[in-house]
Amino acid sequence: MRLSSIFTTTILAASLALAGCDDSTAQTASANTIKVEHAQGTTSVTPSPQKVIVLNPSTLDNMDALQIPVAGVPKNSAHLPAFLSKYQGESYLNAGTLFEPDYETISNAKPDLIIAGGRAHDAYDKLSAIAPTIALDVDPHHFTQSLTQRVEQLGEIFGKQKEAKTLTDAFSAKIAALRAQSEHAGSAMVIMISGGKMSAYAPGSRFGFIFDELGFKPAAAFTQAGKHGNVVTSEFIMNTDPDWLFVLDRDSAIGRAEGESAQQVLDNALIHKTKAWQNKHIVYLDSASLYIAGGIQSYTRLMDSVSAALNNAKSE
Numbered sequence: 001m002r003l004s005s006i007f008t009t010t011i012l013a014a015s016l017a018l019a020g021c022d023d024s025t026a027q028t029a030s031a032n033t034i035k036v037e038h039a040q041g042t043t044s045v046t047p048s049p050q051k052v053i054v055l056n057p058s059t060l061d062n063m064d065a066l067q068i069p070v071a072g073v074p075k076n077s078a079h080l081p082a083f084l085s086k087y088q089g090e091s092y093l094n095a096g097t098l099f100e101p102d103y104e105t106i107s108n109a110k111p112d113l114i115i116a117g118g119r120a121h122d123a124y125d126k127l128s129a130i131a132p133t134i135a136l137d138v139d140p141h142h143f144t145q146s147l148t149q150r151v152e153q154l155g156e157i158f159g160k161q162k163e164a165k166t167l168t169d170a171f172s173a174k175i176a177a178l179r180a181q182s183e184h185a186g187s188a189m190v191i192m193i194s195g196g197k198m199s200a201y202a203p204g205s206r207f208g209f210i211f212d213e214l215g216f217k218p219a220a221a222f223t224q225a226g227k228h229g230n231v232v233t234s235e236f237i238m239n240t241d242p243d244w245l246f247v248l249d250r251d252s253a254i255g256r257a258e259g260e261s262a263q264q265v266l267d268n269a270l271i272h273k274t275k276a277w278q279n280k281h282i283v284y285l286d287s288a289s290l291y292i293a294g295g296i297q298s299y300t301r302l303m304d305s306v307s308a309a310l311n312n313a314k315s316e
Helices: 012-018 024-031 057-065 082-088 104-107 118-128 140-156 161-182 234-240 262-267 289-293 296-315
Strands: 006-008 031-036 041-045 052-054 113-115 186-195 199-200 231-232 244-249 282-286
Touching: 031 140, 041 118, 052 057, 052 199, 057 082, 057 118, 057 140, 057 289, 057 296, 082 289, 104 140, 104 289, 140 161, 186 234, 186 262, 244 262, 244 289, 262 282, 289 296
Parallel strands: 052 113, 186 244, 244 282
Antiparallel strands: 006 031, 031 041, 186 199, 199 231
16 A cells, blocks of 8 residues: 555545535535545544544554543553553543443543554444544554554644654664664574463564564474464474574463463473573563554564664673
């Protein structure tokens, strides 16, 4: 999708005038409507909506970075990362869960805009019946381009175009600077641990940023890019022997306290034989930010963690 096609301001005033219509009210209303192309369709949105319900933490991440006011978010069983925890305070409306919006509460709030998508994908039609609804999901296959577009869309909708450009320019520059180091740092695996089991993620997948944007070489090839990754074992990791191991702890991200932590799962004789373990190149990422949110702030934090790990390795 070209950036120029993301937004089309619906200026019916000109066409109405050509048709001999002089209804200034209709002209003004339509001239101020932005058509937003998004993951679940195209929606007409009034610029600078005042009361906004945000159901997708990824978009909340981006909106927080742009300092765009939010009226309500899912609070039930929603373990937002620490940098977004303020939205679970009493001043924000409780819009339900990440998967099940509270339609009655949202409807009673009379929002100007609902931003859904993500885990609330299936709720789109019901939400659209309440208020204009958009889904600003990011395409993992074209991550940086897609994330940039989504941030720019928010800038357009909320009159923060300059802030959005500053943010995305800094993000792209950070990627370029880090890639200059990371693409020469060796092979890597990205794994998520949940309930003691491990899944590995490939380039082009949900957590493929390490490969696709930062340039780490995949330590193993997988036939599935899959949203839920590819099941792997400690023996597989030992035989693959990556230079770097990047780890997400899903249990920690969702607030599940029982069971072994990711560190405990990896502390075994097979993993001890890998170059990643022996060189202290196992990096535990901010799991809540990446698994629950995953917007521009989350990936900036990921790059900070990777940069710190690379710098530590250089100094050893």
